[in-house]
Amino acid sequence: MKKIFLYLFIFSIISFASCKKDEAKNPEVNNAQEQITSVYLSIVNQSNVNETYLVKWKDLDGDGGNVPSIDTISLNNNNEYKVDILVLDESKNPIDTVSSEILEEADVHRFFFTASNEIKDMFNTTYLDFDSKNRPVGLSFKIKVNSSNTSWPVFGNLNVTLSHYDGVEKDNNPSSESDLDINFPVRISR
């Protein structure tokens, strides 16, 4: 009699364990993952509004895997450009527009633009958008290229970093938590 309980007990554990096998054989479809796959810069020449183009930094399959595809920013000396940033999660269907979410959370986000040494002196950025406390955001900004250089073209890099301020007040310094940290190659012609 008592042994029956023992067998029942052991059997119940075994059968419990084996039903987990079916769950293991069927990995779940991962939908919850949110990420940034692409950053697009829409660049408009202010002296010639017809000169408009799109530059991308795109890594569709997420971290690792295929190498990201990266475009070059081409600029001309003595010109001013308006740049709008579009941040997307293109792994989702429909595509998730992360930049509009960043705009909603503008009080704790700020973009930083850093030009590499080769182009630093001829390169100037200005913020065009501001948060509720009138601090820069950077989804929209202006690039001014101005140099008395004589040998063209000049090649360099533009680093775009998105700082997230959590537990610290947003200020003029990048935070220690970055959501984005990408480099665009830059080519400046006469």
Next chain:
Amino acid sequence: MKKALVFIWVLMFTFLFSNVFAQEKSLGKFYKIQLKVLDSLSGISLPAATAQISKHRHFHFTDDNGLVTLDSVKSGLNLVQVSFVGYHSFEKVLDVRADMILEVLLCPTNFHLHEYTVHSHELTEFGSENQSRIKLSALQIQRTSAMVFSDLFKQIPGMQTLSSGPAISKPIIRGLHSNRIALFNNGTKLESQSWGAEHGPEIDPFSANEIELIKGAASVEYGPEAIGGVIKISPKPYRQLVGIDGVVSMNAYSNNKAFAFSNLLNGTHGIKRHFNWRLQSSYKIGGDSKAPNYVISNTGFKETDLNFSSLYQISEAFGIEITGSYFQNELGIMRAAHISSTSDLKKAISSSKPLIEFPFSYEINRPKQNVTHNILAAKLNYDYPQLGKIRLMYAYQMNHRMEYDRGVSWNPASLTHTLPAYDLKLYSGNFDLQFEHKEFRKITGKMGATYLTQSNISSGTQKPIIPNFIAQTFGVFIFERYKSGRWNLEAGARFDSRFQSVYQRISSTSINEIKKNFSGLTFVASSAFHLSSELQIQFTQSSAWRAPAVNELYSYGLHNGLASFEIGNENLVPEFAYNSDLAFKWKTDFVSIDFNLFKNTINNFIYAKPDTNATLTLRGAFPTFRFTQTNADLSGFEFQVAKPLSKRFLLNLSYSFLYANDVTNNQPLIYMPANRLKSSIVLNQSKWKYFTDIFSSIDFESVFRQNRFVEGLDYVAPPPAYFLINFQTAFTVQTKLSNMSFVIGVRNLMNNSYRDYMNRFRYFTDEPGRNIYLSVQFPIQYYQTKKLKS
């Protein structure tokens, strides 16, 4: 839900026993009790002391070595009496169910302290005696007052801890850790996500009564994975007498304002039916740890543990034991160590203090871990009088690990803020059949078969770090010992085979299945030779293996804590360790010396090798590591001297040395612990005023710099050497109600700022500063059938 599950377990086994109780038949059986009678103060054996079993009405006398054997002792309760002129006599009712060996310490009449130790055969399992091992006694464990399991081992030569901030750590034996160490909790091998450096073992240090450490490869007895060694945690033995008693203990720690409350209840019922049970529970809560100059934010923790065991001896020969444990914790992960981009990492490293610091708090925010581990085990023991013992064990384990990252910053409503990034469930069922045969021509031994089935289910908001898998491992082994005169020879062999199927989702409609099989044959041969009663030499040659872990085969992704991109390698083969160990023990009245020399050669040692190409992501270019194999050699020694300075003072000195080399590439193995030297002055006094069992120790610990590393592989070179002073004192106060034991101690007495090479968060923070702790422990007695005279 989980609490309900615990309740159901309790119900299940009470139900089981209420039925088992009904049918009970006792067979008359005789046992032997061997006594060794010693002076409790000097430890000198007492010849010609009288010993008797009250039922027998005749005396026995101890021989020159203080030994006496009482034979024909009937099973059940027996009153044993030992007396000697000038000493308090000893009386104890023993519940005899097997042959026993007792050490009786008689106290001189001018003293009041009474001690005895009981070694019952029933509780000791047959196993190797020769391999290098260390036992931590209940007293040592209590004095350590460790809140985190791995902290118990910091004082042992050859042992270190691998930590990820103050609350997460795991033991390292001679440079090896994680799934190169096998952990046994109350006879059940802990099956968890042990591959992760930030995955601490799911064991409550307060549940441990005794811990046994086996250094070096030991697969024959303990199965695959025991490459670096084995840690066995045993709970308190069941009560010998009918009745219920318990222990309550409370601990407080100043550094992280932590508290731990733990209690243990122990009961024995029925004179003939012997139903034993034990219930232990702990609750712990701690806040942020503090380095000397700042708060290490978000390093608080909470932990709830429950352990139970029950043994029912159905007949003389047949016993059934059911044990279970529930472990649940929540651990904060240091906020400033959660790195998402490479420039953030560089910023964090160049800063002298963590970049994010909040005031002290008990709050646990993301990033954090939440781990539940449940074990339910049933053991059947059958004792064939002429042949030996048969043991069948089944253990079911469920490990549920949830790791929460910070969640996406741009969407507060995102699921990444509520769901774990990684949600790993591991279900294991383990069958274990063992036969321990009786002595036959001076040969004793055991043989057995094991079967382990595992299912891993991986989910979460991030790409899974390890895939789903189902694995089955079969094993058979034999282990024999020949004991004659001064020689103790042991030998054994084992074969294991693991069948593993991995399931990866490729798309919403297709799943990729990969099947693999790994097998390993291991052996052990060892000899111990007693040159004299003071000098012993042991030599062990053993081997161990393990199959590559699923993360080593299939992981693909970023580790936030390490800021590295790890890529698994599907073509890995099992690693095999061949370990030689020479131990030398010399114990005299004026000095005791322990020297262990080892060489652990590991073929196909699996490690993450840095790749020359970094992985470019939207958060910077991360250094990339690919799992690969090499031949490794870990050699070294541990040296320990204990020298009594006077009757009360003792000087201890220990040094551990490790030399770990990648033989194939002729370069140092990375992330190997530095050598350390420890000395301590210990005071032992049995009585002073109102205090008894006084113990005081001041420890000086020097950890050297790890100078053996490969330049440029790590973001930061190994930290400099450091020096710590720790102090602790323990004593007992006898009151009318109870004996209260106290432990008061300080770690890092001088409040030094230092970093340890084996802390993965050494890029970001110093180790915690001064920590003062207090532990109070007192026994409680509910009832007891016979009061013993003391």
